[in-house]
Amino acid sequence: MYNSTTRNLSVFWSYGNGPNSSLSYYIDLKEVLPQWVTVGFSAATGVYFERHTLESWEFSSSLDIDESNKKTRRKIGLIIGLTLLGCILIVGAGVAFVVLRRHIGGAVDKNKLEETNLMSINDDLERGAGPRRFSYKDLALATNNFSDERKLGQGGFGGVFKGHLTDLDIPVAVKKFSRGSKQGKKQYITEVKIISMLRHRNLVQLIGCCHEQGEFLLVYEFMPNGSLDYHLFCGRSQLSWSLRYKIAIGLASALLYLHEEWEQCVLHRDIKSSNVMLDSDFNVKMGDFGLARLMDHELGPQTTGVVGTLGYLAPEYVSTGRASKESDVYSFGVVALEIATGRKSVDKQLEKGLVEWVWDLYGNGQLISAVDERMETDVEPKQVECLMIIGLWCAHPDRTLRPSIRQASRVLSFEADLPQLPTKMPIAMYHVPSSSLVSAAEASITSSSINVGR
Template sequence: MVALTSINEELEHSTGPKRFALRYLALATNNFSDDLKLGEGGFGCVYKGLLSREDSIVAVKKISQGSKQGKKEYMTEVKIISSLRHRNLVRLIGWCHDKTQFLLVYEFMPNGSLDSHLFHQKTVLKWDVRYNVAIGLASSLLYLHEECDQCVLHRDIKASNIMLDSGFNAKLGDFGLARLMDHEMVLKTTGLAGTLGYMAPEYASTGKASKESDVYSFGVVALEIACGKMATGKYDPESDLGLVEWVWGLHGKTQLLLGVDPMLNNEFKAEEVECLMMVGLWCSHPNRSLRPSIRQVIQALKFERMLPSLPTRMHVPMYFSGPDGPEISSSSATMTNTSIDLVR
């Protein structure tokens, strides 16, 4: 409670997000009507709302009452995202903490989340839109990793956390699992958090997050954008290969273009598709030290630098924790397709 009170005081004196009264947000969402529900997650629901005084449409995230993890993520999100400003981040407009109620107010994203277009046939995104989304997402990570006062590790980069504005520009959201790290630090022991399929192998093994583990997640999303396939799907009838392994196999046979989303109807720029898929593999390299920085990713996507020569076969290294932290095995968690946080 002391922590929440201090956060409230800090934010009320800041020039960023503002505090809203619960009754005002209830009015804006027609008392949190199911008809205005945009989505539902493990820790609460998101509603479309109209702020009458501001004359603006917003998205209101209402944390489930009794969800300790939801409240923890609320505090993290308010503390971290309230100080961030970037064109490719979802803007936090306001917040509300009223006794047992916790709510966050964001700018409304009329085109929903990236996954709804890639995997749920909301609309078929044209290639130029997809490539712009990839560059926009990379730009948001460059800001978080290199341009903030402290490095921000997002830890849950995935298609459902990438929102699309009215012009289909990418906006990274959901900072509930994010952590701050000094720029000179290489690894931060955070405990395991994230989503199956997007989690870097060394992070799943050791619980140590890094810029490179965020880059790995970006790489998986890049492959999803190009292929229109989910990270956790099975794409080889004779094995349990996930998306990264499947695309690596295509690379080994110099058949990358066979992996392109068929919904594009062959309407794409081949050099951009191959570039995005190779960048995706480079970012999701199993060896953390061989992944690019996000700045190198942007340079590659803009054809300002050469891509590396990647091996034709994907190898799987072993990871062990260093002396400054215990080893955390991914087997200690029940893995799902939703975000998890093993820090209790």
């Protein structure tokens, strides 16, 4: 809004349901604008793609008007305005009725589906299939009533607490979802139904679960060495190069099992360093399957909605909402680069993303300079080159040029030659779906955070 009397230019905006924001600036537009101008707007977000939706727009001006025609124009304007207002109210009421009806129906269907899934879980537990079912009282006792002293981490879903099961005499990690969280309930059901069926040395073991009195809890084997991100970014301990390479191979092995070796393909959709757990011997245990999806092996990318963590999401996945093996492989590539460089996927010290930064060094023949400087001389140059090139290959902007996780694993094990990558990072090219396709999928992106997913 611009007021020519006070010479004040103001802009008002809001994000979602957040508070309104505004900026004001004192300026005389007569001094900076020509006699004739075109009124409009534009928006950009830098190098990243974003879909913009225009909710409403209007323009009015208080320029001098011919007095002789003022009354006539006022009458015409009033008639047109009232007519348009009536049409808008009728159409709006019709649209609101249809949307409300669909919303109520959809909510009922979702609730029925969730209740059906919980009943199915209960049936499996009663037959002895799946994880053990614990009572809330048992888990409260094991974690000292979920005391802050026992808390291992906090994420968007809730908290993780260290506990001890007296009857089994083992330490455990108990994930307690936020009470009343619909997303938490959904993730609980997904984890119980998926991870309880998986068996692999590099996947975290689900010991049991609990859903009663509106509480949802998962019981996992306890990981003494926490998550990978602590060791890479928080300075808790210095991981040797041999351990880092071992971790990369273990993570590739876990993803290979999910993508190709189980009876169905499992898309993890949230592969990141904070979801890579480490046991007492620093063996990889991939965890957090709350966003995972099952699909048949022969199927291509599936429209699932965008979920995951910024910095690890493949560009085509962000723009199309279609998860695929390739989008998981992209996330693996980013974690591989984090392991080698000791830098976060979104590093404030870098003027660009981690993938682009490493790719520039690769193109300049300086790839070795990207290695974590804390490593000093404790590196194996051949493995360093291999891991970082694999990271770039997996994080290639074009998903059709990424390797399968099996191909990447073979190169990591030096069973195949390194790929030849372009010296300059390619620009991502992909088809943007129609708005109806995107709106049909629920979006849920979490910011990159050390606390997310542990």
